[in-house]
Amino acid sequence: MKSLGDWLAKVEDLGELARIEAEVDPNLEMSTITYLSGKQVGGPTLLFENIQGRAGFRVLFNPFGSSYRRLALTVREDPGTGPIDLARTLAHKMRARTQPVEVDPSIAPVNQNIEMGDDVDVTKFGAPVMWPRDGGAYIGTADVVLTMDPNSKRINLGTYRQMIEGPNQVGFYASPGKDALLDRELWWSQGKPAPVAAVYGCDPLLYLTAATTFPKDVSEYEFAGGIAGEPIEVFTSEITGLKLPANAEIIIEGFSYPDRTAQEGPFGEFQGYYGRPGGPTPFIEVTAIRYRNNPILMSALMADWPSNEAGAMWGLAKSAKVWSDLESMGVPGIRGVWSPPEAAGWGWTVVSIEQKYAGHAAQVGALAAQCMGGAYFTKYIVVVDEDVDPTSLAEVIWAMATRSRPKDSIDILRETWSTYLDPSQNPPENRPWGSKCIINACKEFKYIKDFARRTRLDRSVYEKVAARWQELGLRSEAPTVSLFEDEGFVR
Numbered sequence: 401m402k403s404l405g406d407w408l409a410k411v412e413d414l415g416e417l418a419r420i421e422a423e424v425d426p427n428l429e430m431s432t433i434t435y436l437s438g439k440q441v442g443g444p445t446l447l448f449e450n451i452q453g454r455a456g457f458r459v460l461f462n463p464f465g466s467s468y469r470r471l472a473l474t475v476r477e478d479p480g481t482g483p484i485d486l487a488r489t490l491a492h493k494m495r496a497r498t499q500p501v502e503v504d505p506s507i508a509p510v511n512q513n514i515e516m517g518d519d520v521d522v523t524k525f526g527a528p529v530m531w532p533r534d535g536g537a538y539i540g541t542a543d544v545v546l547t548m549d550p551n552s553k554r555i556n557l558g559t560y561r562q563m564i565e566g567p568n569q570v571g572f573y574a575s576p577g578k579d580a581l582l583d584r585e586l587w588w589s590q591g592k593p594a595p596v597a598a599v600y601g602c603d604p605l606l607y608l609t610a611a612t613t614f615p616k617d618v619s620e621y622e623f624a625g626g627i628a629g630e631p632i633e634v635f636t637s638e639i640t641g642l643k644l645p646a647n648a649e650i651i652i653e654g655f656s657y658p659d660r661t662a663q664e665g666p667f668g669e670f671q672g673y674y675g676r677p678g679g680p681t682p683f684i685e686v687t688a689i690r691y692r693n694n695p696i697l698m699s700a701l702m703a704d705w706p707s708n709e710a711g712a713m714w715g716l717a718k719s720a721k722v723w724s725d726l727e728s729m730g731v732p733g734i735r736g737v738w739s740p741p742e743a744a745g746w747g748w749t750v751v752s753i754e755q756k757y758a759g760h761a762a763q764v765g766a767l768a769a770q771c772m773g774g775a776y777f778t779k780y781i782v783v784v785d786e787d788v789d790p791t792s793l794a795e796v797i798w799a800m801a802t803r804s805r806p807k808d809s810i811d812i813l814r815e816t817w818s819t820y821l822d823p824s825q826n827p828p829e830n831r832p833w834g835s836k837c838i839i840n841a842c843k844e845f846k847y848i849k850d851f852a853r854r855t856r857l858d859r860s861v862y863e864k865v866a867a868r869w870q871e872l873g874l875r876s877e878a879p880t881v882s883l884f885e886d887e888g889f890v891r
């Protein structure tokens with residue numbers, strides 16, 4: 401699997417691709433259809449094949465949406481794999497690294513059409529306007545933005561929103577601490593413009609990797625290759641010197657300058673608000689565009705769950721990255737990590753552990769709160785015992801209600817890494833500084849041996865009842881249960 405086309409063929413086999421052949425307006429109509437269709441959890445990805453005034457161009461909305469089946473396919477796992485197993489497997493895959501492989505640019509499908517100079521026109525692709533108060537059409541949302549560290553030459557892949565500002569100008573908003581912003585500033589500090597490329601449509605694995613926080617000094621190309629189990633095919637651009645993905649749909653390239661800014665935003669964001677008031681922002685002066693024949697622009701609708709493209713993706717990718725970070729630090733007893741998509745994808749982290757020593761739960765909470773994979777934006781970190789399923793909000797809030805002691809179990813971290821997009825912090829200038837709440841919802845370790853017993857079913861009675869389910873006149877099958885009273889306990 402190398403291209404978006406390969407991926408779509410598999411998604412179509414799964415029955416999760418909806419092709420929309422009727423003519424649709426890119427101005428608010430595509431996003432409204434996506435929002436409404438997305439209300440159904442696990443609903444399809446939408447391929448708009450007939451965009452008003454944009455013959456020859458297609459738009460794919462919400463490649464992941466709220467489907468763990470499509471996410472599984474993307475990380476090369478069986479689509480039937482459940483979310484927590486998927487997070488565990490992905491956590492391991494995230495620790496593999498495979499260098500990209502260079503291919504001849506003349507055979508790269510993305511070079512089927514190359515336009516430069518005055519021929520550049522980014523408005524031709526049918527980029528959508530998503531929300532009524534957005535500042536413009538966003539050509540880049542489910543994208544991969546490539547930048548380079550001028551010293552080490554490391555290529556960074558990050559997902560950054562990109563608003564069309566003119567035929568050869570797209571906005572480049574990056575929030576404090578992000579790698580693309582740090583790369584950009586390094587070039588500028590050396591008195592040079594920053595080379596940048598943006599990929600609008602590709603194997604969704606590249607996008608998932610770009611949207612996840614990996615170490616700053618290693619290219620995400622290596623992690624994407626590690627997850628795919630084969631190297632990503634790239635070629636080196638003669639224009640920017642960046643390594644570009646050969647099998648992409650659309651790539652724009654150009655330069656960003658410290659003294660050239662334009663009004664960017666507002667944009668309806670992942671938390672369900674117009675996050676940051678519009679303001680002067682650097683842009684990319686586009687010098688070249690490349691695209692396949694009949695290319696597909698990939699778009700992400702940012703919205704409240706479940707219509708939000710980022711909810712399930714971060715639910716999975718952030719969980720896997722935090723899990724992987726905790727394991728790399730050698731923290732024992734981790735049973736599961738989950739980032740509930742309902743909490744805007746990034747708002748919460750839940751870690752389930754088997755408590756092994758005094759202070760273990762507090763240690764896990766603090767590390768999950770501040771490790772590279774989990775530090776950005778997240779406000780609530782909840783640590784639960786191994787009998788609590790971190791993917792079940794019902795079980796997590798039950799554990800909070802029955803095992804935490806607010807006067808002892810809550811820690812607050814101050815001045816943590818956040819974003820201009822957090823609407824709760826005012827005035828808006830304060831938004832890059834956040835705070836976090838760590839809730840220890842585990843049984844108090846000091847008294848764990850004597851902690852009140854959970855009520856659990858007797859296994860033999862459960863099995864007897866399950867076998868009699870129809871005879872009892874109850875519908876379908878008895879629910880499955882995994883926790884039972886101790887074997888050998890006699891009433």
Ligand SMILES: Cc1cc2nc3c(=O)[nH]c(=O)nc-3n(C[C@H](O)[C@H](O)[C@H](O)COP(=O)(O)O)c2cc1C
Nearest residue numbers: 541558559560561574575578579580611612613700
């Ligand atoms: C659809 C989507 C849009 C995003 N837009 C932005 C953005 O405009 N600015 C930003 O700083 N982060 C944005 N992010 C988050 C970053 O992609 C994410 O923090 C990523 O880890 C950054 O990687 P990097 O630091 O390696 O560049 C977006 C994520 C998604 C999924």
Ligand SMILES: [Mn+2]
Nearest residue numbers: 556557579616
């Ligand atoms: Mn990075």
